[in-house]
Amino acid sequence: xxxxxxxxxxxxxxxxxxxxxxxxxxxxxxxxxxxxxxxxxxxxxxxxxxxxxxxxxxxxxxxxxxxxxxxxxxxxxxxxxxxxxxxxxxxxxxxxxxxxxxxxxxxxxxxxxxxxxxxxxxxxxxxxxxxxxxxxxxxxxxxxxxxxxxxxxxxxxxxxxxxxxxxxxxxxxxxxxxxxxxxxxxxxxxxxxxxxxxxxxxxxxxxxxxxxxxxxxxxxxxxxxxx
Numbered sequence: 339x340x341x342x343x344x345x346x347x348x349x350x351x352x353x354x355x356x357x358x359x360x361x362x363x364x365x366x367x368x369x370x371x372x373x374x375x376x377x378x379x380x381x382x383x384x385x386x387x388x389x390x391x392x393x394x395x396x397x398x399x400x401x402x403x404x405x406x407x408x409x410x411x412x413x414x415x416x417x418x419x420x421x422x423x424x425x426x427x428x429x430x431x432x433x434x435x436x437x438x439x440x441x442x443x444x445x446x447x448x449x450x451x452x453x454x455x456x457x458x459x460x461x462x463x464x465x466x467x468x469x470x471x472x473x474x475x476x477x478x479x480x481x482x483x484x485x486x487x488x489x490x491x492x493x494x495x496x497x498x499x500x501x502x503x504x505x506x507x508x509x510x511x512x513x514x515x516x517x518x519x520x521x522x523x524x525x526x527x528x529x530x531x532x533x534x535x536x537x538x539x540x541x542x543x544x545x546x547x548x549x550x551x552x553x554x555x556x557x558x559x560x561x562x563x564x565x
Contacts, residue, residue, distance in 0.1 A: 363534050364546030366553075369483035370534045371546055373476055375447035377410045378536075379417055379440055381429040387457035387468075395522035396452050396470075402523070403530040404450070408539020412444050420444075433473070441477030448483065450474045466492040466521050472529050486529045488555040492521045524559045531565040 364371055380400050385393040397414060404411045420443070421427050429451055432440075437449050453471040460467070467489065474484035532551040535541040541548075 360549040360552070362546060363532060363548050363550045366550035367484050367534055369476060369479075369481055371543070373447065373478065373483070374537070374543070375409070375476070375483075376537045377412065377444075377446045378404055378448040378450055378474070379412045379444050379446035379477075380404070380414050381432070381449050381451050382418060382421060382427055383452040383454055384430050384433070385454045387454045389454075389457035389518075391518070392454045392457045392468075392522075395518050396454060396526065399519060399523040399526050400450065400452065403526050404533075407530065407533045408536035408542055409448075410536075410538070412446055417444060435480075437475055437477040437480055446477055448474050449477055464494050466494060466518075468492070468521065468525055470525055470529070474533075484533060485553060486551070486555070487553065488525075488529055488557065490521075490525045490528065491556075491558045492524060493558060493560040520561065524563060527565045528557055528559060528563075529555075 380397065383393045383396040397418070401411050401414055418427075424443075426432065432449075433451055440446050440449050451471075451473040453473070455469040455471065456467070458467045459465075469489050470487075472484070472486045473482055475482050532548070535543075535545050
């Protein structure tokens with residue numbers, strides 16, 4: 339019996355050390371339930387990658403997963419125009435600072451920051467790999483209410499059934515012409531899939547016992563992925 343208990347305890351420790359132990363959403367994101375935010379502002383993404391257009395890919399695809407989660411999202415193009423006029427286009431300046439002005443100007447309860455650390459395309463590996471962080475902060479308390487950091491590998495391989503050389507050629511073409519907006523959309527959809535429901539969500543205030551995702555993750559996705 340003692341041996342069985344020892345094995346069980348050891349297995350539990352192994353699972354915990356591997357990051358497999360999950361917390362509930364209420365435990366992982368308590369501020370989201372305490373503050374009950376309604377409106378969210380998409381800050382201009384911070385692009386640290388070598389892909390100069392990555393900022394636009396992410397900015398144009400953040401609206402959908404946030405709105406689908408039940409939040410009122412300040413229209414991104416309207417907010418971007420105002421932020422540019424107010425010399426607030428560089429989100430890095432506000433990443434750790436006070437966000438009260440964004441609550442006053444936009445009426446936003448939350449601000450979401452996206453940091454694109456890398457964006458690499460490999461024809462040989464038939465993949466586009468993106469490393470990205472998501473930080474959601476309260477404009478009232480400046481506290482971080484949601485954080486996620488991940489490495490997404492988007493598979494662009496093609497299996498045409500017409501032989502190895504044809505598949506390699508088809509994969510190379512597919513990798514070259516892949517719509518990068520789809521890649522950004524996949525990253526956002528996966529990373530924000532466990533965001534607690536907002537006021538307009540079906541599970542608003544009742545999804546606290548659902549399991550949260552890992553704060554740091556690695557995932558392989560493709561055009562057929564469902565989150």
